[in-house]
Amino acid sequence: xxxxxxxxxxxxxxxxxxxxxxxxxxxxxxxxxxxxxxxxxxxxxxxxxxxxxxxxxxxxxxxxxxxxxxxxxxxxxxxxxxxxxxxxxxxxxxxxxxxxxxxxxxxxxxxxxxxxxxxxxxxxxxxxxxxxxxxxxxxxxxxxxxxxxxxxxxxxxxxxxxxxxxxxxxxxxxxxxxxxxxxxxxxxxxxxxxxxxxxxxxxxxxxxxxxxxxxxxx
Numbered sequence: 001x002x003x004x005x006x007x008x009x010x011x012x013x014x015x016x017x018x019x020x021x022x023x024x025x026x027x028x029x030x031x032x033x034x035x036x037x038x039x040x041x042x043x044x045x046x047x048x049x050x051x052x053x054x055x056x057x058x059x060x061x062x063x064x065x066x067x068x069x070x071x072x073x074x075x076x077x078x079x080x081x082x083x084x085x086x087x088x089x090x091x092x093x094x095x096x097x098x099x100x101x102x103x104x105x106x107x108x109x110x111x112x113x114x115x116x117x118x119x120x121x122x123x124x125x126x127x128x129x130x131x132x133x134x135x136x137x138x139x140x141x142x143x144x145x146x147x148x149x150x151x152x153x154x155x156x157x158x159x160x161x162x163x164x165x166x167x168x169x170x171x172x173x174x175x176x177x178x179x180x181x182x183x184x185x186x187x188x189x190x191x192x193x194x195x196x197x198x199x200x201x202x203x204x205x206x207x208x209x210x211x212x213x214x215x216x217x218x
Contacts, residue, residue, distance in 0.1 A: 034105030036069035037062070037153075037218050040097050042076035042090050042118030044159070050075045054115040054158050057202040061211035062111070066218060080117055087130065090121035091141035098125075098144060102151045109153035109218045112174075113210075115201065116188060119157035119169075119180075126155070126172035132165040149173060154217040156210035157181070158201045163189040179213045181206045 039059045043052030051059060051073055063071040074097050078090030094112065101108055114122040120130035127143035144152070155178035157169050168180040183201060185194030201207055 033070075034108050035072035037066060037109050037111060038072045038074060038101060038105075039111045039113060040074045040076060040094055041112075042078065042094065042114035042121040043080050044114075044116030044118050045080055045082060047080055047115075049077075049080075052115055052118065054201045054207050055113060055118070057207040058113060058156060058158075058210055061208050062214055062218075065211055065215035069218070076114075076118065076121060078121065084117065084120075084131070087117055087121050088124065088141040090118065091124035094121060094125055095142075095144055095148075098148050098151060102148055106151070108151075110151050111214055111218065112152055112155045113157065114160075115158045116161070116198065119160035119189075120162065122155060122157055123160065123162045123167070123169060123172075126169050126174055126178075128162050128167045128169060128172050129165075130162055132162075132167075143173075153177065154214040155179070156214055158206060158210070159183070159186055159188050159198050161188055164191070177217060179210050181210060 039062065041051045041055035043050065043055055059071065059073050076090045077093045079086045098110060101110055112122050112125065123130045124141045125144040129140060133140055155169055155174045158181050160169060160180050160182065163180055163182055169178045170180050182189035183197040183204060183206060185192035185197035187193055187195060188198050
């Protein structure tokens with residue numbers, strides 16, 4: 001190698017190093033921190049995808065009650081259609097979410113919630129037949145595995161169809177960790193005959209009542 005060629009190579013290397021030095025290294029990608037609390041909520045029949053109005057009101061009220069603790073939400077992914085048999089897909093999705101959080105964020109306190117058909121989704125996780133059917137029959141889904149039950153700090157359901165059949169979620173494996181609210185006259189969760197009562201869980205303060213209850217557990 002001639003001196004001229006060696007000098008040229010050295011110069012090229014120096015220039016390349018100088019060029020690279022002008023571009024800062026890409027920042028390291030870090031996972032989002034685990035929240036202190038996560039609300040896993042199933043919306044009601046025909047609600048737009050997301051938490052639904054009761055779910056949003058409940059989670060917002062809860063956030064205001066837990067001080068500096070962080071509260072995330074997860075909207076259960078299921079059709080929420082008038083085909084009630086598809087509610088089982090919501091129970092499967094909710095179970096999967098609990099499982100993921102138990103593995104990735106084991107100290108996060110999970111709050112299960114649901115309104116109307118969404119309450120039936122949560123019933124399935126509790127091992128409650130949503131419409132009086134036996135677990136495992138059409139329209140139902142397997143309950144939450146026993147190993148995941150300790151990760152659930154609280155449960156709140158509204159307008160729960162199972163309550164009409166004498167199976168409130170407070171009588172399930174969740175016991176005193178659960179609150180099951182039914183508006184007076186609501187025909188979905190009671191023997192009432194006022195269909196408008198079924199849409200009145202936010203304005204009458206029941207979502208706030210549930211948030212007060214859950215805040216005492218998380």
